[in-house]
Amino acid sequence: MENMKIFSQKTNLRDKQVEMKILRLRFRSLSILCVLGTLTLVLVYLPPSYRPSQLLLSGPDSSLVVKSLQDQEIEDNLESIIARENEFADIQVPAARVGQDEAEPDNAHQNEPPPAPVAESIRANKTSIQTGQAAEEDHPLSDANEHDSYVQDYPDYTPANFIEVMKDQPSQKGKDKQSVKKKKPARLKNSFAFERLGSPIYSPEALRLRAMSFPSNSTLRAFIAEQERRTQHLKTECNGFLSPATDVESKGLAPPPGLAGVHNLLLDRTNNIAYCPIYKAASTSWTITLLEIGGYWRKDHHKKNINLQSLVRQVYPKISNFAGPALTRSMTRFMVVRHPFERLLSCYRDKFEQAKKAFYYTRYGDKMVRNYRKFPPHITSSQLGMLQEQVRAKVLAGVPVHLPGNPFAEPLGPMFSEFVQYVLHAKHDDEHWRTYFDHCTPCHMSYQFVLRFEDINREGKEFIEYLNRTSQVEMRWENPTQGGSTNDVICSYYGELSRKTIQELVKKYEKDFNLFEYKPDKYLECASD
Incomplete structure (x- = not known):
């Protein structure tokens, strides 16, 4: 035991x-x-500049990492110096003309001095680093593509020949936050909108009742009947996109993936009007019309340096498409559409042709050329990067680009075919060529009025009559296309494209064609083959 x-x-x-x-x-x-x-x-959230260098610069690829970091530092310094030069240039030259677009050079820029010697020395140092360390290696710019994450800028909807507003300079964006958060301006006391602010005669119910009191054979009643037909067509087509068919009015449909946080809708809560501005489709004219209805715009404002973007930010909140149906339920909702291919061409001619807008050239244009232009085979990738930077610096400085033998300057692009290829293959769509289906989500929220750009004079007058604002505002036309959009002009550009490429564009904008009853036939006839 x-x-x-x-x-x-x-x-x-x-x-x-x-x-x-x-x-x-x-x-x-x-x-x-x-x-x-x-x-x-610690490694994830610690700023890169404070991380241990041995963790970043160890291993077989350390030399590539060092070169990349050096190039990035030089690029950042160069851009900051160019930005300061532009700021000093803005102080020395007269105020920008009303109607200039973002970073658009004036004629006076042709007489501006060349970039400062400091910037030139940095460019020289950058060239020496590239030629000394990576003569035959790929230049960092060879992998330049569009932004990996979409950044929603405040929309630029001022055409090149617009005569009323002055745009924000891109170099000022994000620097002066106090200028963005300005106090909301007071309404013009002499305007009709101020005197009858909040009057019940402008409620959506009162507007509908007034319009239906017109004779059945009046032009306003015919306009309303056509709008009802278009909205019914939208509802039918939207149901066809869903499987099984869903009642758009009874069930909320989510906006396209990734766009729930994009703020596209302008809200006038005082006058109960919601507007989805589609850029390059008379958006500037209708935005000014909303300001005029609200009492924030006078007819003589076109003679002053009125910043339209800043004014709209102060007056009208922009809401996301996701919140649109709930916040606009008791509002008059409208949008203006245009033939998708005509809008695409207008975007190219206004923003990219001959690199006329420096902001858009540096954001997209030089990448379009780099990715889709055929270069001589004897030019190495690193040489292409330096040639690209040479043109980019001149465009940013606003000086004439005379660089014989530089393939980025002959022709100074992008060409329309290169622009189209970028639109077809870009990871993210800019608001100037994004589809109507994605931008305004007409299958997510219903619009009572869908105006057509092609008949905007007549339909715009009828819509203003419907709003009972004929005595206050008149239909404006602030964006006549230079050279027009005749069939000859259209074919001169779409003739650069093959029939296969145009068919790829048709597929990209297929929902827009179906929703808003447009046809691509005449553009297919212009194909090069």
Whole structure:
């Protein structure tokens, strides 16, 4: 018995020792995991400039990392100096003409001095680094594509020949936050809108009742009937996009993936009007019309340096498409559409042709040329990067680009075919060529009025009559296309494209064609083959 007791005690002691060893091992493992987790969080959230250099610059590819970091630092310094030069140039030259677009050079820029010697020295240092360390390697710009994450800028909807507003300079965006958060301006006390602010005669119900009191053969009643037909067509087509068919009015449909946070809708809560501005489709004219209805715009404002973007930001909030159906339920909702291919061509001619807008050239244009232009085979990738930077610097400085032999300057692009290829293959769509289906989400929220750009004079007058604002505002036309959009002009551009490329464009904008009853036939007839 005593032996059994001793054996039992030894067994229990051994079991306890084993349990203690297991507990110690678990504690050590947990401690190691905590340390590793802490190091991971530090490396993830610590700014790159404070991370240990040996973690970034170790391994077989350390030389490439060093070169990339050096090029990035030089690029950042160069851009900051060019930005300061532009700011000083703005101080020395007269105020920008009303109607200039973002970073659009004036004629006076042709007489501006060349970039400062400091900027030139940085360019020289950059060239020496590239030629000394990576003569035959790929230049960092060779992998230049569109932004990996879409950044929604405040929309630029001022055409090149618009005569009323002055645009924000891109170099000022994000620098002066106080200028963005200005106090909401007071309404013009002499305007009709101020005197009858909030009058029930402008409620959506009152507007509908007034319009239906017109004779059945009146032009206003015919306009309303056509709008009802278009909205019914939209509802039918939207149901066709869903499987199974869903009642658009009874069930909320989510906007396209990735655009729920994009703020596209302008809201006039005082006058109960919601507008989705489609850029290059009379958006400037209708935005000014909304300001005029609200009492924030006078007819003589076109003679002053009125910043339209800043004024709209102060007056009308922009809401996301996701919140649109709930916030605009009791509002008059409208949008203006245009033939998708005509709008695409207008975007190219206004923003990219001959690199006329420096902001859009540096954001997209030089990448369009780099990715889709055929270069001589003897030019290496690093040489292409330096040639691209040479043109880019001149465009940013606003000086004439005379660089014989530089393939980025002959022709100074992008060409229309290169622009179209970029539109077809870009990861993200800019608001100037984004589809109507994505931008205004007509299958997510219903619009009572869908005006057509092609007949905007007549339909615009009828819509203003429907709003009962004929005595306050008149239909404006602020964006006549230079050279027009005749069939000859259209074919001169779409003639650069093959039939296959145009068919790819048709597929990209297929929903827009179906929703808004447009046809691509005449554009297919212009194909080069």
